[in-house]
Amino acid sequence: MTAPPALTDPQARDLIANALDTTLIVEAAAGTGKTTALVGRIVRIIAEGKADVDKIVAVTFTEKAAGELKLRLRERLDSARMASGHDDQARARLDQALTQLEESHVGTIHAFCADLL
Numbered sequence: 001m002t003a004p005p006a007l008t009d010p011q012a013r014d015l016i017a018n019a020l021d022t023t024l025i026v027e028a029a030a031g032t033g034k035t036t037a038l039v040g041r042i043v044r045i046i047a048e049g050k051a052d053v054d055k056i057v058a059v060t061f062t063e064k065a066a067g068e069l070k071l072r073l074r075e076r077l078d079s080a081r082m083a084s085g086h087d088d089q090a091r092a093r094l095d096q097a098l099t100q101l102e103e104s105h106v107g108t109i110h111a112f113c114a115d116l117l
Contacts, residue, residue: 012026013033013037016037016038016040016041017037017040017041017044020041020044020045020048020050021050026038035065035068035069035072036072038058038069039069039072039073039076040076042056042058042073043073043076043077043080043094046077046093046094046097047080047084047090047093047094048090049089049090049093052093052096052097052100053096053097053100053101053104054100054103054104054105056104056105056106057105057106057112058073058105058106059105059106059107059108059109059112060107060108060109061108061109062108063108065108066106066107066108066111069106070101070104070106070107073101073106074098074101077094077097077098077101078098080094081094081095081098
């Protein structure tokens, strides 16, 4: 079986941002924008009603990275809620996500596995 051709950086970023019905694994070097891309993707998935925050798993390896991920997600959910304008459904979904964020599966892979056990 042959491996699919490698994507260019813009193609990969577009896939992360727009292929919301596809499960993805994103692997890239530090400082390349993985957290920003992941947070943007999660916010769009929630705003568009594709999933609730309690149905999303976002894991990383370190406590520091997990804390940063959750903080940035909270900030982007809040700003997306404010920017939702007259889209009452999106605003309601984003409001709900903000209230449920502390119970979400956003954290370290170790914490996620411990929750499974």
